[in-house]
Amino acid sequence: MRKCRSRHVLCVAFCLFLIVLFEHGEGVNDEGLTLLEFVKGVDDPVGVFAGWNVADPSPCNWTGVSCDANGQVMKLALPNSKLSGHISAGLSGLQHLKILSLSQNSFIGSIPSDILSITSLWKLNLSRNEFSGIIPKGSLPSLRMLDLSKNAVSGSIPSELFQSCGKLRYVSLANNQLVGSIPSSIGTCPKLVGFDFSANKLQGAIPRDIGNLPSLLYLSLERNYLSGQLPRELGSCSSLQYLDLSGNLFFGEVPIELKGMSNLSILAMQENFFLGGIPAEVLYLPLLQYGNFSFNLFSGKMPAPFSSSCNSLQVLDISENNITGALPPTLSQCSMLKFVNISHNKLSSSLPANLGLLAALHTLDLSNNQLSGNLPAEIGDLNQLAVLRLGANAINGRIPPEIGKLELLQILDMESMKLEGSIPSALKNCQFLLEVNLSNNNLSGTIPEQMNNMTYLRSLQLDHNNISGSIPSQLGELYHLENLDLSFNGLTGEIPSSLGALKQLNHFNVSYNMLTGQIPRSGILQIFNSSSFIGNPGLCGLPLALQCGPFSAPPTVNQKRTRVLSVSAIVAITAAVIIAAGVVVVTLMSIRALKGQKTELFVYESAPPSPEAEIIIGKLVLFSKSIPSKYEDWEAGTKALLDKECVIGAGPLGTVFKATFDGGLSIAVKKLETLGRIKTQDDFEQEVGLLGNLKHKHIVTLQGYYWSSNMQLLLSDYVPNGSLFDHLHGRQPTLGWGRRFKIALGTARGLAYLHHDCKPRVLHFDIKSTNILLEEDFEPRISDFGLGKLLPMLDTYMSGRKFHNDLGYVAPELALQSSRLTEKCDVYSYGVVLLEMVTGRRPVENLDSDVIVLCEFVRSSFEEGRGSSCIDPALRSCPESEIMQVLKLGLVCTSQVPSRRPSMAEVVQVLELIKPTIDFREASS
Known part of the structure; x- marks a missing residue:
């Protein structure tokens, strides 16, 4: 209000001044008056117009104003002057104006149509405002x-x-x-x-x-x-x-x-x-320096360069396509190449040795293809290389010691291949390495002590190999290390206390080795839970809740993988419980296979009311030590798991209960109401047993299962914050854009893990917002994955009114018996979830006897130019450009033709490219 009054006083004073000037026949000319009229609608916090004096005969010396030889205003340039307000239409009076530049200010309102009547204009720059x-x-x-x-x-x-x-x-x-x-x-x-x-x-x-x-x-x-x-x-x-x-x-x-x-x-x-194919004549245009063809549906073989046809090419990105065949040896003719990314394609054959001729190469990413053969020693000739990604191929043989010649290397990714032999000690020469990932190979030998020479290292992943020997204490000198994964190897000895000094460490895993002794008490290692240490029977200490003492001897080799409780002891315990309590608690056998952390128990389905009652014995299999496996914890039989007061959900597979043990641990128990195409116990155990080893931040871990002729149960992590559906469509929605994007990206990463990292790959076939569960920090976790064979038959599923809303997630090819069902069915369902999150609408809605299918509604809105009208009103104050990109991605994922849908790996990369500005306070509160 004070600002408005002051402006009013200035205007009155200005008008009085003009009257006085006109009475004396003095003052600025007509063009000056036009400019002063322009000033009236503008806020000037830094005093740009302080020198614009009405008493001047001409405005030619005013700030931002220039005149021609005849004294006529030809230029008004006030860029980046912190001006705001509206532009008045009066500027059209400057009929000799050639340049009008008001860029990088905060002008609002519409662009005056009168500006287009200034026919003398050469340059009009109104960029970076708020018009x-x-x-x-x-x-x-x-x-x-x-x-x-x-x-x-x-x-x-x-x-x-x-x-x-x-x-x-x-x-x-x-x-x-x-x-x-x-x-x-x-x-x-x-x-x-x-x-x-x-x-x-x-x-x-x-x-x-x-x-x-x-x-x-x-x-x-x-x-x-x-x-x-x-x-x-x-x-x-x-x-x-x-x-x-x-x-x-x-x-x-x-x-x-x-x-x-x-x-x-x-x-x-x-x-x-x-x-189709990428024409070689286009890919290798004679003066092309940067060519990016990624995230398309290109197929066919990668074109080979013509002779001297790519002398200018520096950046070549063909990632995320369907390119087949070999990497052309003549690519070495592109001597200026600095960046090559052909990842996530279907390249085959071996790497050409003459790749070493690309002396300027900085980044080489050939990951996620079908390349085979050995790593050529000539790869060490790429002495400018900083990023080398070859993971997820079928490359075999040894890592050549010439890798040590890559002294500028920062990222080395060779995960999930078929590498053998030991880790070359020459790797120590790559002292600028930030990330080393050699996981999921067949590497043997020991961890080189000289790795402490890589002083900048942030991530070291050697898990899922056959590495033996002890953990070098020198690793404790890698003070920048944030991620250290040595799990699933054959490491022996104690965990060096020097690792406790790695203060930056946020991920640590030495599980499933043959380590012994006490977990170091001091330092960073005490912050990690038991999952970082399990599978080492000789380890003790606080994270494992195993007290170290004189009787805690290390296991023998034969004890490493299997620990068996004697049958006679189990029979004796069982008999004692029956006699003492009159309640049958049967544990006939317990086999703990530490490699898979599987414990098998035989328990009664319920406590029989009398000795004459029929006794039903079921098989309970636990995949993790985190669930108590002592017989006392299951003495109430399956009734302990199925308390009607603890129902937390239901779906096409069955009803979900929350079960809590005396120690406070809670799990989710799904009582199956359908077995779909599963006919026998063996089929069931084979189908479910494969899921017990799957571990990822964004999937719900399966903790075990129960089978009897009358009842089948699935035991999994309890996720406390409900489902995405609850938070989107509940009475009080709690999801801002930051949280929604976090859930979208996390869910995509979880599905990408199931589709691309699991072997064999795991398909879901029931992705929907009710199957995306949320942790307390709103990190998503996908549930009910890999259970496609347990789902009801499609005709039953589609005819059931109970699941009418779920049909909005179903890919169209699922309705065709002749269609080949692929991971693109999951991509379609995920796309519907994206649309659901952006619009706030359910996949299928009934409005006034009219059924609205979300995919069709959004697509038709886009075709009519009303795409932004689909955005959830609760997101109106959020960055629309980011939201629209996610909405567009949802439409791409829900294409009617499966081949037009991206893979989940592509979806993850697209979301990571969007990189929204998340308010982390909102995303975590």
Whole structure:
């Protein structure tokens, strides 16, 4: 209010001053008055206009104002001046104005249509403000440059803007909220050098008329909803140097005519739906420096370079496609290559030895392919290499000692291959290493003591190998280490106390080895729970809740994997309980296989009321030590697990109960009501038993199962914060954008683990928001995975009214008996969950006798240009650009054609590229 009063007083004083001046025949000229009129609607906190004096005869010496030789205002430039408010229409009085630049301020409101009546304008720059409304219709025949980027301008691009554009050279409308199509009239601007329409909501195809722009050097259309096939006419833009089509919905094959863009140096086509092969003539354009073709559906063999056809190429990214065949040996001709990423494809054969000729290479990522053969020693010739990712291939043999020649190496990823032999001690020469991942191989030998030379190391993963010997105490000198995983090996001896000094450590795992002795009492290791140490029968100490003493001797080799409780002891215990309590508690056998942490117990389904009653004995299998396995804990039989007061959920598989033990530990128990296609106990145990070894942050760990002829139970982690469905559709929704994105990314990572890291892969077939459970910090955990054979038959499932809402998640091919069911069914269901999180709507809704299917509703809204209207009103204050990208990803995942859907690994990478600005206070509160 005080600010408004002060402005009012200034205005009154200003008017009185003008009256006095006019009475004496003095004061600024008409153009000066026009500029002073402009000032009235502007807030000037830093005093830019302090020198704009009404008593001056001319405004030519005012800040930001320039005049021509005739004293007429030709330029008004006040960029980055912290100005705000509205721009008055009065500026149209400056009829000789050539340059108007008000960029990087905080102006609001609509762009005055009168500005388009200043026919003398050469340059109009209103970028980086907060303008809204639509772009005024009209043309500026003298205009050379137009920049309205980074505002909140909406509506469509007026075709009139390019109807008199004979002098127009550059136009940018990027980072707005524009909808509709690109006007074909832009093809009538013969001198146009560049235009940038990126980061909007534009739809439709690229106009073929763009091929009529012979001077075009720069074209950016990234992050829109443009679709259709690329016009062949683009190839006529022979002067084009920069072309960015990424993050759209383009499809079809890349036209061979694009080879006509012979001057192109930057080509970005990632995150679309391009099909077929990549033409070699386009991939290896003669002046191309940067080529990104990732996250598409390209297939066929990777093209080989022509002779001297790729001398300029520095960055080549073809990751996340379906490229097959061998890595072309002639790639070594691209001598300037610094970055190569062909990960997540289907490349086969061995690595060509002449890769070592790429002397400038900084990053080589060939992970997640089907490469085989040995690692060539010539890989050590890549002496500029900083990142080497070869994981998830079938490469075998030894790690060549020449790896030590890569002295600049920072990331070494060779996980999940078939490597043998020992870890070469020459690795010590790579002293700048930050991450080393050699997990899931067949490596043997010992851990080199010289690894302490890698003083910057943050992550060391050697798990799931056959490494023996002791843990070198020198590892305690790696003070930057955050992740140390040595689990599932044959390590012996004690855990060195020096590891307690690793203060940065946040992940530590030495489980399932043959370690002995006491876990070091001092230092960081005491913060880790028992899961970091289990599977080492000779270990004792606080994290394992096993007291160390004179009777705690290390196990023999024969005791390492199996610990058997004698049958006679079990019979004696059982008899004593029956006689003393009159309640049958039977434990006939307990076999603890520490490799899988499996304990088998035979228990009664219920305590028989009399000796004559029929006794039903079931088999209870526990996968983890975290669940008590003593007979006292199960003396009430299965009734201890199925308290009707503790029902916490129900679904197509059955009812879920919460069971709590005396020590406070709680588990979730699902009483199965259907076995689907499972017919026998052996089938059941084979199907469920494979799931006991699966461990990931974002999946619910299966703790065990129970089988009898009358009852089947699944025992799993109890997740305390309910399901995603509860928090989205409950009475008081608690999910802001930060939490929703956190759940989306975590769920994608969990599914990617099941699809890509598990061997054999695990499919879900029942992804929905009720099966995404939330921890107290809202980290998601996927439940009911790998149970597809236990689900009801599809016809029964679809006819049951109880599961009507669930059908919104079902991929269309599931309804076709002849269709091959793949992981793309899970991708479809996950896409529905994304749409559910962004819109706040259920997958299927009944409104006034009309059924609304969420996927169809969102897709039709996009086709009508109303995509943003689908966003949950609770997210209106959140960053719309990020939300719209996730919404778009949901539509891609729910494509009707399975091959058009991305893999879950691709989904994870897309979400990580979005990188939202999460309010961590909101995301954790």
